[in-house]
Structure formats: C-alpha cells, structure tokens
Amino acid sequence: MAAAEVPTAVVLARRQLYILPTAGGLVFSLLLAVLLLAAVNYTNSLAYGLCFLLAAIAIVSMLYTHRNLNGLNVSLGPCTPVFAGDPAGFEVCLDNSSESARFGVCVERDRTPARRVDLRAGEQCYVRIDVPARRRGYVTAPPLVISTRFPLGLLYAWSRRIQLPQRCLVYPRPVPPGPTPIAPDEQFAQDQNPRAEGEDFLGLREFRPGDSPRHVSWRAVARGQGMLTKQFGGGGRASLWLDWDTLAGLDTEHRLSQLCRWVLDCEHAGLHYGLRLPDTQIAPAHGEAHRRRCLTALALFPG
Amino acid sequence: MKQAQPDRWGLNGLLMTSVLVLAPHALRLPGWIVLVCAGALAWRFAVENRGWHNPHAIVRIALTALVAAAIYEHYGTLLGRDAGTGFLAALLALKFLELRQWRDCLVIVFLCQLLLLAGFLYSQSVGLATYSLLVIVICMASVVRLNQPTGMLLRDYPRLASALLLKAVPLMLAMFVLFPRIHGSLWRLPSDAYSGVTGISEVMRPGSLSRLSVSDAPAFRVEFDGKPPHTEQLYWRGMVLWHTDGQRWVAGKAKTELDSTLSFEHLGAPVRYTITAEPSNKPWMLALDLPLLVPRQARVRAGHLLEHRTPVHKRKSYTLVSYLHYNTGALTPAERDYALQLPDQVSARTRALANEWRQSSGDNLAIAQSALDYFRRLPFFYTLEPPRLGKDPVDEFLFSTRRGFCGHFTSAFVTLMRAAGVPSRVVQGYQGGEFNPAGGYLLVRQADAHAWAEIWQAGRGWVRIDPTAAVAPERVQFGIDTVRRLHGRGIDLGNLSADAVRRLIELGWFEAAWRGLRFYWDATNLAWHRSVLGYDRARQERLLAKLSLPELSAAGLLAALAVTVVIGLILLALSMHRARRHDPTHAAYLVFCNKLRRIDIARADTEGALMFARRVAALRPDLQTPVGVITDLYLRIRYGGLVGAEPVRVLKQKIAQFQPARRLFDTN
Numbered sequence: 001m002a003a004a005e006v007p008t009a010v011v012l013a014r015r016q017l018y019i020l021p022t023a024g025g026l027v028f029s030l031l032l033a034v035l036l037l038a039a040v041n042y043t044n045s046l047a048y049g050l051c052f053l054l055a056a057i058a059i060v061s062m063l064y065t066h067r068n069l070n071g072l073n074v075s076l077g078p079c080t081p082v083f084a085g086d087p088a089g090f091e092v093c094l095d096n097s098s099e100s101a102r103f104g105v106c107v108e109r110d111r112t113p114a115r116r117v118d119l120r121a122g123e124q125c126y127v128r129i130d131v132p133a134r135r136r137g138y139v140t141a142p143p144l145v146i147s148t149r150f151p152l153g154l155l156y157a158w159s160r161r162i163q164l165p166q167r168c169l170v171y172p173r174p175v176p177p178g179p180t181p182i183a184p185d186e187q188f189a190q191d192q193n194p195r196a197e198g199e200d201f202l203g204l205r206e207f208r209p210g211d212s213p214r215h216v217s218w219r220a221v222a223r224g225q226g227m228l229t230k231q232f233g234g235g236g237r238a239s240l241w242l243d244w245d246t247l248a249g250l251d252t253e254h255r256l257s258q259l260c261r262w263v264l265d266c267e268h269a270g271l272h273y274g275l276r277l278p279d280t281q282i283a284p285a286h287g288e289a290h291r292r293r294c295l296t297a298l299a300l301f302p303g
Numbered sequence: 304m305k306q307a308q309p310d311r312w313g314l315n316g317l318l319m320t321s322v323l324v325l326a327p328h329a330l331r332l333p334g335w336i337v338l339v340c341a342g343a344l345a346w347r348f349a350v351e352n353r354g355w356h357n358p359h360a361i362v363r364i365a366l367t368a369l370v371a372a373a374i375y376e377h378y379g380t381l382l383g384r385d386a387g388t389g390f391l392a393a394l395l396a397l398k399f400l401e402l403r404q405w406r407d408c409l410v411i412v413f414l415c416q417l418l419l420l421a422g423f424l425y426s427q428s429v430g431l432a433t434y435s436l437l438v439i440v441i442c443m444a445s446v447v448r449l450n451q452p453t454g455m456l457l458r459d460y461p462r463l464a465s466a467l468l469l470k471a472v473p474l475m476l477a478m479f480v481l482f483p484r485i486h487g488s489l490w491r492l493p494s495d496a497y498s499g500v501t502g503i504s505e506v507m508r509p510g511s512l513s514r515l516s517v518s519d520a521p522a523f524r525v526e527f528d529g530k531p532p533h534t535e536q537l538y539w540r541g542m543v544l545w546h547t548d549g550q551r552w553v554a555g556k557a558k559t560e561l562d563s564t565l566s567f568e569h570l571g572a573p574v575r576y577t578i579t580a581e582p583s584n585k586p587w588m589l590a591l592d593l594p595l596l597v598p599r600q601a602r603v604r605a606g607h608l609l610e611h612r613t614p615v616h617k618r619k620s621y622t623l624v625s626y627l628h629y630n631t632g633a634l635t636p637a638e639r640d641y642a643l644q645l646p647d648q649v650s651a652r653t654r655a656l657a658n659e660w661r662q663s664s665g666d667n668l669a670i671a672q673s674a675l676d677y678f679r680r681l682p683f684f685y686t687l688e689p690p691r692l693g694k695d696p697v698d699e700f701l702f703s704t705r706r707g708f709c710g711h712f713t714s715a716f717v718t719l720m721r722a723a724g725v726p727s728r729v730v731q732g733y734q735g736g737e738f739n740p741a742g743g744y745l746l747v748r749q750a751d752a753h754a755w756a757e758i759w760q761a762g763r764g765w766v767r768i769d770p771t772a773a774v775a776p777e778r779v780q781f782g783i784d785t786v787r788r789l790h791g792r793g794i795d796l797g798n799l800s801a802d803a804v805r806r807l808i809e810l811g812w813f814e815a816a817w818r819g820l821r822f823y824w825d826a827t828n829l830a831w832h833r834s835v836l837g838y839d840r841a842r843q844e845r846l847l848a849k850l851s852l853p854e855l856s857a858a859g860l861l862a863a864l865a866v867t868v869v870i871g872l873i874l875l876a877l878s879m880h881r882a883r884r885h886d887p888t889h890a891a892y893l894v895f896c897n898k899l900r901r902i903d904i905a906r907a908d909t910e911g912a913l914m915f916a917r918r919v920a921a922l923r924p925d926l927q928t929p930v931g932v933i934t935d936l937y938l939r940i941r942y943g944g945l946v947g948a949e950p951v952r953v954l955k956q957k958i959a960q961f962q963p964a965r966r967l968f969d970t971n
Binding site for chain 1: 405406409413416417419420423424427431432435439443446447449450451453454455463467468470471472473474475478479482484485617835836837838839868872875876879
C-alpha cells in the first residue's frame with residue numbers, strides 16, 4: 001500500500017509555477033511606458049531614473065511572487081465520507097517548511113479562489129474545499145491551483161493544476177426519518193423490537209420494573225450509580241436483516257436510500273443488524289465499523 | 304475578487320504618499336488648486352479615521368468637472384508641464400473621494416508616480432531625488448498593505464518595501480546606464496517645458512531697474528586646467544550690446560551683420576578651462592575674455608563671442624582655451640559705425656562733457672581715463688538699489704542721481720565715449736565667481752552678472768574698461784558677494800582700502816564652517832549633475848568605451864540591457880535563495896567538518912551527522928568525546944527542538960575550541 005505510484009503530496013517547484021502580470025500589472029506597464037516617453041521627450045535623467053526604478057521594483061517583485069509559492073508542500077488530508085447531497089469536504093494541507101513566511105496563498109478551484117491564507121515560517125494550514133456530492137459512489141478531489149499576488153498585486157503566480165489521488169466516499173442519501181413511505185415488512189417490524197435477549201452485551205440502561213434481576217448490574221449498584229439493567233442483544237440470530245428484496249417495487253436508488261435510512265436508524269437504536277444485497281451479504285453486527293461497511297456497500301452498489 | 308473595502312492602513316499610507324507627492328508642487332500651483340487638494344485629502348482622511356461619508360456622486364462629478372474647467376480657464380490648456388501638473392494634482396486628490404476598490408488605489412498610485420515625474424521637470428536636485436525615494440518606499444509599502452492586509456505586522460510593510468527598493472536599485476542603474484539615449488526630443492515641447500533664471504538678459508535697461516537680481520542660483524561652474532586667474536581678471540563675456548536708443552542697449556543688427564571671426568593676436572599664456580553651464584534657455588555661450596577655438600555645436604558671433612546653435616535647455620559642458628591678453632587689430636568701417644552709434648536725444652551737457660575730454664586728451668585710452676577720473680572725483684556711488692531714472696537715464700545718472708550699479712556706469716560711460724568719438728560697446732556677462740576648494744572649481748552665480756565696456760584703441764584693438772571698478776573696486780576685486788555683505792551692513796563702497804575690506808568681510812568660525820559646508824554641497828551637486836543629470840548619449844558612449852565595450856547601436860544597447868537585467872535577476876534570485884537557506888547552526892557545523900577535513904577526515908555529502916561522528920570516533924578514538932558532544936548538540940538544535948540563540952552560541956564556541964591535530968605517528 002505504501003508503494004503507491006501516485007503521489008499524495010506535491011511540492012511546488014519552478015517547473016510547476018507560472019507567472020504573468022495581473023490587469024493591474026498591465027496598466028502598470030502602461031504607466032512605465034508613459035514615464036519612459038516623458039523621460040525621453042524631456043531628456044530628463046531623473047524621469048528615466050523613476051521609470052527604471054519602478055520597472056526594477058516590478059521585476060524584483062516577480063522574485064517575491066514566485067518565491068511565495070516555490071517549495072510549498074500541498075497535500076490532501078483524509079476525507080470523511082458524506083451522504084449524497086451534502087458537500088464533500090477535502091482538507092487541503094498547505095505546509096510551509098521553509099524559513100520564511102508566505103503570504104496571501106490562494107487555493108483556487110475552477111479559477112475561483114476558495115480561500116486565502118498566510119503561512120508563517122514552518123506553519124501548516126488546512127483549507128477545506130467543498131465539492132458537491134450529488135451521487136453516491138466516489139467523488140474525486142477536484143484539480144486545485146495554488147496562486148498568489150503577493151507582494152504588489154501586479155503579478156499573478158499560479159501552479160499547474162494539482163490533481164491529488166484522494167477520493168471521497170459518498171453514501172446514498174437516506175430517506176427522511178420518521179414514518180417510512182414503505183410499510184416495514186413484518187419480519188423487520190418484529191425484529192425491530194429490541195428484546196433484551198442474547199449473549200452480546202450491548203450496554204446499560206435504567207432499570208425498569210419487570211426487568212430480570214439477573215440482568216441488573218450489581219457492580220453499578222455497588223458503585224452507587226443506581227439500578228441499571230444490562231442489555232443483551234444479537235445472539236447470532238438472523239432476525240435483523242435489512243433486506244434488498246423487501247423493497248421490491250422501488251427503483252434501485254430509492255431502495256438504497258431506504259436501506260441507508262434503516263442502517264442509520266438501527267445503528268442509532270443500538271441494534272444488531274445485517275445487510276442483504278443481491279450480490280453481497282453482510283452478517284449482522286453492530287458498531288461504527290459495521291455501519292461503515294454497510295454504508296460503503298450501499299454506496300458502491302453497482303447500477 | 305479583492306476584498307471589497309480597501310484596508311484602512313493602506314489607504315492612510317496612500318494619503319500620506321499623496322501629501323508627500325503634492326507638497327513640492329504646492330508652492331508652484333495656484334492657491335485654489337492647493338486648497339481643493341488639501342480639502343479632498345482631509346475629507347478622505349476623515350472618512351477613513353473619523354467615520355465621515357464620501358460626498359454624493361453628483362457632488363463628486365460636479366466638483367471634478369468644475370475643477371477641470373477652472374484649470375482649463377486658468378492655464379488655457381490641460382497639457383504641458385504647468386497645466387498638466389495642476390490637472391494631475393486635482394485628479395489625484397478628487398480620486399480619493401470616490402475610492403472604493405483595489406483598482407482605484409492603483410489609479411492613485413499611478414497618478415502619484417506621474418506627479419513625481421512632473422516634479423522632476425521643475426527640479427532635479429539631489430534633495431528632490433532622495434525625497435522621491437522616500438515617497439516611493441511609502442507608496443510601495445501602502446500598495447503591499449492594500450494587496451496583503453493580513454499576516455504581516457505594520458512595521459513589516461516599510462521593511463518589505465525598502466528591501467524591494469534596495470534590490471531594485473542595481474537593476475535600475477543597469478537600465479539607466481544602458482538604455483539608449485537619443486539627441487533632442489520626440490516632439491516639440493511646450494514652451495513651459497524649461498525653467499531657468501538668468502542674471503543677464505539680451506536687453507540692458509539700467510534706468511528701469513530699481514533692484515539688481517541677487518539670485519544665488521548658480522549660472523555656471525568652471526574647472527581650470529592649472530591655476531585659476533585672479534578674481535579681477537575673471538570677465539566672462541556673454542554678449543556685446545552695440546545699439547542704444549538712449550534708454551536701453553541691445554545687440555541690434557551688428558550681431559548678425561558684422562563679420563564674425565575669432566582671429567586675434569594672442570599675447571601671454573593661454574588658459575584652458577571647462578565650463579558647466581546651467582540652462583539659460585538662451586543660446587549664449589560664456590567664455591573667459593577671448594576664446595581661441597570654436598567648440599562643437601557652437602558658432603562665432605561678432606565681437607569674439609561664441610553662441611550655441613540652439614537655446615540651451617539643459618546643463619551643458621564645454622571646454623575652451625582663452626587668452627586674457629590680446630590684440631584684436633584694426634577696426635572695420637562697419638564695426639566703427641556700429642561702435643559710434645548714438646541716438647539724437649543725448650543731452651547737450653553730456654556731449655559737452657565728452658567734447659571737453661576729446662579736446663584735452665590724446666588717444667582713446669586717455670579719454671577713457673578722463674571719464675573714469677570723473678566717476679572717481681565726483682560723488683558717484685555704487686549701490687544695489689539705485690533710484691529709478693526717467694526719459695534720459697544717462698543724463699540723469701551723470702548729473703543728478705549719481706547712484707547706480709554696473710549697468711548705469713557702463714551705459715553712461717559708453718555714451719560718453721561715443722559722444723567723444725571713441726568706438727566703444729557694452730559687454731554683458733559675469734564677473735568673478737567663488738572658488739570652491741572642495742570641488743576645485745569656480746562657482747559663478749546669477750548674482751555675479753555684470754556689465755562693462757570695451758573701447759577701441761589704435762594699436763591694441765578692443766580694450767576692456769570697467770567703469771564700475773573705478774567707483775567700487777571691491778566689486779571687481781572681491782566679487783559681488785562682498786559688495787552685498789558690506790551693503791547689508793550699511794557700509795558705502797569706494798572709500799575703503801583693500802585691507803579694510805578684507806577685515807570687514809572676515810568670517811566668524813560659524814560662517815566659515817557654513818561656507819565650507821556649502822562648498823561641499825555644491826561640489827556634490829556638480830558631481831550629481833555631471834554623472835546623473837548630464838548622462839546623455841556622449842557620456843554613454845564614453846562610459847561604454849571605458850568599460851571597453853564595443854560601440855553599440857540602440858538595438859544593441861537594448862539587447863545588452865535585457866541580458867544584464869536577466870543576469871542581474873538570476874543573481875538576485877540565487878542570493879535570495881541562499882539567504883533563505885542560511886542557517887547559522889548548519890554553517891557552524893560546516894566549519895566543524897572543514898576542521899576535520901584538514902586532518903584528512905572528510906564527510907561525504909550523503910553522510911549523516913551521526914554516521915560521520917561514528918566514523919570519526921572509529922578512526923580517531925582520541926577525538927570521540929569532542930566530536931560526540933558537538934554532533935549531539937548540532938542534532939538537538941537542528942532536529943531536537945532546542946531553540947534560542949544560546950545553544951547556537953555554545954555550539955559555535957565548542958566548534959571554535961575544537962582543534963583536532965594530525966596524528967604525528969601511527970599507533971599501530
């Protein structure tokens with residue numbers, strides 16, 4: 001895995017940087033022409049001097065502009081999966097490992113500056129780039145351009161388009177919570193009732209009359225936390241299957257959205273659930289990793 | 304794209320820039336433009352700092368139109384140096400009232416630069432150049448602030464601007480030296496393109512002047528090859544006035560109609576000197592007495608005068624050889640006619656006086672001597688503030704007022720000479736000058752302007768007679784400066800011995816020091832004029848020849864310029880790169896490595912510090928301890944988060960103390 005061919009970070013070097021005058025810079029060169037014309041015409045040495053000094057300042061500022069980007073390390077942080085319809089947020093990491101500060105560094109996407117940051121010597125800075133994720137699956141990181149107009153605003157330096165290999169996983173958009181448009185299937189309705197049976201310890205909840213004394217957490221009582229009932233679930237039973245086939249009659253995306261909602265609800269309710277899709281089957285389990293596995297399966301469902 | 308509202312500090316910087324740019328113009332501009340500028344800038348300052356509001360758009364537009372119309376009304380144009388300056392100044396100030404975004408700020412910056420240039424059309428002094436550098440630093444600092452309002456401390460902006468400027472100066476110098484210069488201008492310049500004061504004019508009208516020009520402005524500077532002549536011998540001839548109508552003297556037709564030749568019989572030793580003349584906007588070319596040769600771009604005028612082919616609008620240097628003793632030989636009939644011309648209105652008593660001398664004296668010189676005696680014997684006074692004279696100024700001066708300066712004495716003298724039948728003429732120019740020991744040259748000011756007479760004497764040709772010297776020898780002996788100082792203290796001239804004058808004008812230590820300082824300052828100015836302001840095509844050619852570069856065409860120069868700029872830029876980039884990489888810790892470590900290399904233990908480029916230390920310890924167990932300590936400290940400073948100046952100091956100290964000796968004998 002570590003030997004991936006595609007670089008995950010880019011160091012901006014001379015060959016990746018371009019520089020051109022801004023609109024202001026073009027007008028500035030017009031000013032220089034006017035000054036030069038006046039100097040020649042009046043054969044005025046100080047006018048020559050002024051014109052050449054301003055030209056030299058503009059030329060020297062080119063070095064500053066270039067240096068402001070040269071050697072900057074650009075990488076992308078890990079991207080948290082999102083649900084379709086939410087923006088996928090890529091964290092662009094700008095790492096200034098040099099001994100001088102960099103000012104007014106812009107992260108641009110589609111020729112529009114997303115944000116401007118200043119980086120002190122040795123400073124790292126994260127810039128979040130939001131990409132709309134309309135469809136489930138993967139969203140690739142957008143090509144980025146790093147640019148600057150420092151120091152005089154007369155010159156504009158920018159990097160070649162940086163395409164980093166990061167992708168963001170997009171889960172299907174869950175249907176809205178609440179009464180589901182589809183009547184839950186009998187099996188699901190039945191299984192959804194969390195019974196305090198089974199072998200897997202799920203957690204503690206407040207004691208309710210009727211709970212078996214065997215399930216009271218006497219250790220908690222001893223610690224003075226009051227009467228708490230140990231909850232058990234799972235037990236390897238196939239009762240909590242979220243099944244593709246139960247949603248017959250709906251189109252694929254709708255089914256995936258519904259399944260997504262159920263996964264979220266089950267996870268939220270602390271249930272033991274499994275996912276059954278036409279070509280894959282995820283055994284009932286519980287927890288963040290399981291949830292992610294299920295949602296990933298939904299996100300990458302072919303079709 | 305840019306932040307909508309420009310930064311307040313950046314705007315205040317721009318306001319300051321504008322005030323500084325406008326300040327030198329304030330004295331020259333009409334008062335109302337100054338008021339408009341001050342008002343607009345103050346308003347914007349209040350908007351930025353006191354929460355005022357900008358005036359309404361209609362007010363702004365109306366104001367701009369009104370001011371433009373008023374400027375047009377005032378100057379009759381919007382172009383040219385004076386009107387252009389006024390227009391730009393008003394535009395700059397009014398732009399502040401509708402400044403909204405980055406683009407407007409740039410417009411202001413550009414207007415500021417144009418106004419700086421306009422200032423150079425009035426003066427190109429060292430002082431103004433230095434001042435402009437300061438203005439540019441403030442301007443650039445403001446631009447950086449407006450472009451980058453975050454992340455930097457306020458004091459970083461002027462620092463960055465200064466760094467930009469310092470790095471730009473070598474490039475600027477290269478461009479200044481190599482940019483091809485052309486002769487003349489691209490198009491005809493407006494008549495107000497030049498400024499210049501002059502102490503002499505083509506018309507001498509002594510009666511109508513009630514005050515002599517006392518301008519301290521320099522007229523020209525002279526460097527002599529060898530010892531300069533005495534002050535009383537320094538007569539700088541500028542023009543000869545042949546014609547009078549009784550009130551004024553002009554060169555007249557004689558200037559163009561008489562034969563112009565420089566031929567004369569020279570006596571005594573030649574004087575070689577170089578004159579650097581300030582622009583006079585006139586063609587005259589001053590020379591010490593009679594020049595021998597005609598320099599390039601000059602021609603000869605009747606009366607042994609030199610003249611530039613075109614009016615002199617800029618500082619010019621020329622080298623001449625002159626003779627102070629000469630014989631111009633015989634007079635042509637035409638010359639005699641011009642030299643005896645008198646108007647009919649010369650009064651009877653003037654003619655009678657002249658006739659009396661004619662009868663009693665032998666030759667022309669003796670007649671002249673009678674006239675000088677007359678000035679000396681009767682109560683004639685030299686004064687810088689003579690009474691005004693009426694319709695017959697010569698008669699009034701000779702018989703009633705008897706107070707005047709060189710013009711009065713000379714015009715009366717020449718009138719008398721001509722009435723007595725002595726061919727004579729008025730010469731205008733400068734007399735004397737102040738020797739500058741700091742620069743080794745003579746400075747002649749506008750106040751040194753003088754007029755004197757020349758009479759023709761058979762066997763000697765034209766002879767100079769200075770009637771003023773008869774009355775006020777101090778004028779010629781000590782120069783106009785002395786006269787002014789004595790005058791200022793209410794002391795009359797003419798009755799003092801030379802020693803008494805010297806005693807009177809002796810300077811206190813403060814004045815002497817001040818004078819010395821002024822000498823240095825003027826010498827600096829001359830060097831500035833020579834090497835910077837006077838840098839033209841000829842100087843460029845000479846400089847390139849000195850650098851043993853081939854003579855280049857304009858295109859060649861531009862190519863050389865481009866190459867130089869590119870090389871300069873690369874060098875600058877490398878130096879900036881190195882400065883960035885400079886790390887005192889690493890530098891100290893390299894010293895340490897060098898010491899080891901001297902005992903034949905060289906570190907390979909790829910060898911890490913720790914590996915190197917181990918290798919050294921294996922080779923030289925006796926050095927294990929110091930090498931280990933230094934390496935450890937180095938690694939901890941560089942990578943171990945040890946910060947501050949103290950550890951680096953200790954490291955340097957340890958490395959300085961580390962003196963590995965070559966092994967004298969092999970222990971094996």
